[in-house]
Amino acid sequence: MTTTTTTSSPIILIAGHWLGAWAWEDVLDHLATDRSRTVAMTLPGLDADDPERATRTLEDQVAAVLDVLARLGASAEEPATIVAHSGANGPVSLVLDRRPELVHRVVWVDSGPVATGSAFAPDLPEGLEELPLPSLDLLAQQASLDGLSAEVLERFRARAVPEPGPVLRQPVVLTNDARRSVETTLVCCSIPGAQVLELARDGHAMFAEVTTLEHLDVVDLPTGHWPMWSRPRDLAEVIRSAAARTS
Template identity: 80%
Template sequence: MTTTTSSPTIILIAGHWLGAWAWDEVLEHLTTDRSDVIAMTLPGLDGDDPSRAAKTLDDQAAAVLDVFVRFGVSEDRPATIVAHSGANAPVSLVLDRRPELVHRVVWVDSGPVAPGSVFAPDLPEGVDELPLPSLDALAQQASLEGLSAKVLERFRDRAVPEPGPVLRQPVELTNDARRRVRTTLVCCSIPSAQVLELARAGHAVFAEVANIEHLDVIDLPTGHWPMWSRPRDLARAIQSAASRTS
């Protein structure tokens, strides 16, 4: 039987090109104590940081662990991490390094990466950063379903180029305890049934899902950015997942 726990700290981390601002609409719909919810901008995605293009996945994982310290996350009071899209690489590192500090991880149209994964192995060393592609090119990579012209314009205006080192760095994972962290998949652009089928088949992108010991899934049909297309429903899914203890 599912039970609940009181107000775990919830850390919201958006994917490539995005900062804390990407969660604004979701935050409006969360009914938990707002002091326990942190939307963070990963190192490398702060447009005002002059050294941001040199940031690495290690820098990003360290920043999440710093948030743990600042907000009193501990084994007795573990956090729920909500990771969208490309935030899966630094969050996978966090799960590997300090799994005992994570109550649950919620992957939003995303999932854990496998050891040795590299997001863009062919990105030349001379490329310092990767800007948001044109919307036409982006639509070839991920679903834009549910996003209005106004939302897409804001995305374009506020997007920060992704640091090259983040995209080229292999994700080194050695601690199998990461697979025992309770996990929720919020499946948006690909239905959960298809995700699980691909995981069982050993598909490179989804294979690590098959190794998760405590998994539940939520289908939230929409595009790849549900924080904008279905923010109220995503907030409900996050709260439901954060409150679970089994």
């Protein structure tokens, strides 16, 4: 008789622009997994205490994620789950390109894989060292703030760290098609999953890479662009399910 066991892969939580590991505090409170195998990380350039943070690059961020994977003992035999929110998709897409065998599943939170050659802000002036969090009024025009209280928005504004210019300008260069075979979950929050898939099929630049994925699950979690604050318990459940491995 064959016995089936379920275990949880190591988990790395990576927030998007202006955010560090602190952004995952509410999710971690609900994530019933082994804390020694779950890391919420701050990407290089987003540590307010780093005096050289404005010069950090995408390559620095990729190296940091790979370092965390190594510290968690990720391997082809025991790959990790990477959770990438929003603008973390640049460095995480590069990690998938370079070491796909180390990733059990990637969970894109209101985000998705980027296409080769793309950059978040290629026209950002070279003289602009960093991009601070815009006013909340302007931010609301760029992304949905649904579900966020005044207290949460104030915390966001107070703790946000300007995004390094090099990270925003650098194009992502991808060469390894094996990245597309990594199991993938799209957590769709501010845009419904059906609409995301339709945009992908229509060749929308932001979503086109989705059509190349070989193993894709789509989870609708209706809320704003920051579900780690608006629906932390539900997001934790999605992550816990994604990290489960059956053998």
